[in-house]
Amino acid sequence: MSEASRVSVLFVCLGNICRSPTAEGVFRRKVQEAGLEARVHVDSAGTGDWHVGRPPDARMMEAASRRGLDLSMLRARQVTRDDFDAFDVVVAMDATNLEDLEALAPGRAVRMLDFAPHLPERDVPDPYYGGGEGFERVLDLIEVAAEGLLDEVKRRLRAS
Ligand code: 4NP
Secondary structure (H helix, E strand, C coil): CCCCCCEEEEEEECCCCCHHHHHHHHHHHHHHHCCCCCCEEEEEEECCCCCCCCCCCHHHHHHHHCCCCCCCCCCCCECCCCHHHHCCEEEECCHHHHHHHHHHCCCCEEEHHHHCCCCCCCCCCCCCCCCHHHHHHHHHHHHHHHHHHHHHHHHHHHCC
């Protein structure tokens, strides 16, 4: 078994303006803290196309910035079938995102909270139509799951 030199991770939600850009920002920071930025590529996309080209939702950016995360440079894009060739790990935020990804590439995507099996939730809930606490919850869940995902990526870098 040879060692993987690089691992790429794509986070996917519905609009690519709330949950998946947050996961991209949180996970990229963890990768940098681990000194692995040269070996781990991180991106995000949405299953829908309504917000393509737009920055993240202002409420999400505000909540993220309170935790020291700047998401302002990110721009929404739609996921494509080619992403499954380009990315090693494709991570859905909820069951609906997973279903939509299954239609593109059966058996390829995983769920974000699979990396936090000790939590009771299985979905990172869509915060778009809710109140401010929804954005905090998104950050809380993603921060926990990002730890588990980093462990998985480190395993892949050690032996693949
Ligand atoms: P996201 O949130 O999937 O976490 O980016 C949403 C953003 C936009 C919409 C729904 C969810 N929308 O219906 O436009």
